[in-house]
Amino acid sequence: MRLYNYFRSSASFRVRIALKYKGLPYDYARVHLLNDGGQQFAPSFRALNPDSLIPVLDDGGQVLTQSLAIIEYLEETRPEPPLLPREAGERAYVRSIALAIACEIHPLNNLRVLRYLVKTLGLSEEQKNIWYRHWVEQGLASLEARLVAEGRSGRYALGDAITIADVVIVPQIFNAQRMDCNLSAVPAVMRIFDHCMQLPAFVDAQPSRQPDAG
């Protein structure tokens, strides 16, 4: 398998965790989002993914896009160790946590959105950072409230087994820390984060350990 990705991209980070957690080796194909005017816009990459978005996973010629679709594919084709529980209600629960981050927080802080805010709307760096922190802090506060209300967490988001929820939470916290978001209001989320970061799959997948980390 070959993963087209960028060390700092949190969607890439999700897929790296899943691959490592399942013990699946892969080639690391670098797509630098800032160099060369953005390598994701190069014709060779656009031929792979017209969205100009990473990650892209090539599994023996099968080209897959969108991090959560890739992780579901890995779960279906390499089910052990699992990233989804067995029971439908629990599967829906961990998927909803993953989606709450992937659909409600992360898209607002994507590189192209931040660029639009600054270049097209003329926002200052300070306003851009306030925007960033606003959506991260609000989104994580909702997640915290849900985790506490549901009471289903153990070491991880659902009991003591790693799921797709944890795979998506951890990269979001890395982003939040890099942007100096206030995380003091989300202790339940941070407890999950700390437990995950004791596992080799999460540690090895983190941005600073990637070959393109600069």
Place this chain on the structure above:
Amino acid sequence: MRLYNYFRSSASFRVRIALKYKGLPYDYARVHLLNDGGQQFAPSFRALNPDSLIPVLDDGGQVLTQSLAIIEYLEETRPEPPLLPREAGERAYVRSIALAIACEIHPLNNLRVLRYLVKTLGLSEEQKNIWYRHWVEQGLASLEARLVAEGRSGRYALGDAITIADVVIVPQIFNAQRMDCNLSAVPAVMRIFDHCMQLPAFVDAQPSRQPDAG
């Protein structure tokens, strides 16, 4: 089952299509996003979903959030007729289309984001509408390019069977039309839309047919 939703919410619309396509009856619980300062912020609703987001599906006391997680749950608990193909690569393909809309287009045009643009950043109505159309048109252009490049569409996004991709495409087109987006550049997407809108599940789930349509 009981669906907490709002006629115009496209995430609600996705779940209504899935329920109707699978022939599953449900109670329609109204959550008006504009009345009473937003009924999604009422304590009674926040107890159900701290995210203050719709749709929420209550299936015999099992409370489910996030439209795509709800649809996957329905697929797992009521598999016929299916909304996912059988083969893993095809499942990844249709999920990636659903996610490309749910993660790249829709979150940027959410009510709360548009409010932030106007109320916090002081954008004009005109700037807000340009923002809206920008992300819809760019996102749909990417989808169009992908559909054409992959060549897997028939009447619908994947061949001639309805999948989760179609369930997510149709509500996005309704939003695009309501906001006067230019759809002339995406004929492959619109062909799928037109075919879907010949089916009762899609017709019956549309905003104007809901009890709270005003």
